[in-house]
Amino acid sequence: MADTLPDTLGPLLRAARQRLTEAGVTDPALDARLIVEHFSGTTRTQAIADPGRKVGLDALAAIDAALERRISGEPVHRILGYREFHGLRLSLSPETLEPRPDTETLVEAVLPFVEATAERQGECRILDLGTGSGAIALALLSAVPGAIATGVDISQDALTTAMRNAGDLGLAGRFKALQSDWFEKVSGRYHVIAANPPYIPSGDIENLQDEVRDFDPRHALDGGVDGLSPYRIIAAEAAAFLDLKGRIAVEIGHTQRNEVTDIFSTAGYGLAGMFRDLGGNDRVLIFEHGF
Template sequence: MADHPPEALGPLLREARARLMAAAVDDPALDARLIVEHYSRTTRTQAIASPDLKIDESAIAAIDDALRRRAGGEPVHRILGYREFYGLRLSLSPETLEPRPDTETLVEAILPFVKATVAREGACRILDLGTGTGAIALALLSVVPGATATGVDISAGALATAARNAGQLGLGGRFTTVQSDWFEKVSGRYHVIAANPPYIPSRDIGNLQDEVRDFDPRLALDGGADGLAPYRVIAAEAARFLEAEGRIAVEIGHTQHDEVDDIFRAAGYAAGEMFGDLGGNDRVLVFQRSTP
């Protein structure tokens, strides 16, 4: 395809779709459209209204390379370098987990509390543990102007990506980063502690979809022998950093509700409020300190 003269948008899209279909990609039509639109700087509307629009050779070469990578198993958003999350465009890097729609459940679960806290106190301080791209914190900041957030990650590369995302979204003034292994370097108290921690048992990493196992950072997936190690750390240490009426919101694996609830209750929290994702799976638990 790279050797062809400039091609028209319509045939280019058809050829891209056919290549990805032949490679047995999950959603060849969507991925072909994302790739062609991104590198040709065109829109869905143009594809429908102007299928004869000529695309220049450099864009065709870039599309060709991207299609080859996608056919080889690389996730489409890793190739494009960004992912939409909660209506925000977030840059990705090799050190960041690709944010998934399921995690929007956590944003929705804690958002009313963030709004209520700002309304009552004029501020809401959010601690996003294992922030990655900054997805959870930045989604909350984008909706609640009075909130501020600190993104914590053990990876300097992830924090650089999160800070870049905050800047690109105009949220840099309300978002700070701390390189820390969980709470190790954290200080202060927060109204909300949020986390989408690694929760895959170590032995199950090899069974994950190739796109997850081979391209998401292992640090962001591996939850230790039983997948629960990060929840034990958070439950044991969070109280020192949580305001009295604060909330802890954690994403969980869909079979982990009872175990995670037990861990937090043993550490002095009331039974968690559970929120399901769009697929109907248990996805998020929200905790507060139990009252004596």
């Protein structure tokens, strides 16, 4: 309980780490630090320079509750309510996938094309399908002042979160949220169509890590019987919304490169780039129409 936690910063951090360690949490030192800093309003520098700093009772109670949530299996960033992505702090909500470092691969993969298009044409129009927290679109807007983006999601909760993130980052003027089932309500043409679609086969959902299965929204994970349903939709319908020399960039599961390439090839696209994540796994494919 909260009254068992020390009320000074240094000992509090050690006690929090010990509690998570004893519970078998994977990265107890990092999670303890994130929780203590967030709910006490302190920084790592303060913990080092002023370990005797007093922490109030309300903060201790919040830290205690957060530690118990973490021990019960809730991901630390769900508890904090935000996640860092490509240098941006993004708020999360129950209907948004927690953006992960693997998806930064997609941003880096398509960024040179976005920059070149904006420089050549004065703007680069981006369509982010299944935008969730807005991670992909907002990272690209943050990096390229000439870019504008429409974030599409079937969930109004996700779109509300994405718009809040755009506002917090000063990007709301270049970001539009659209509630749509894939391309259903989309109009116009875009230089880049980007997506981190659901790509887990329906039958594999129960085998995912508890933190993913129990806390990420199911509709953001489930890619149909073989995990490829969203790619079929994108490949079949994107041409009507893609600029003549535009690109489609999709994140994939690490075993799906050949299948996804075949789906787009059949629809008339050629593979313009393949990118691996930091773990060396196939992660992002970029396609161009009419290769």
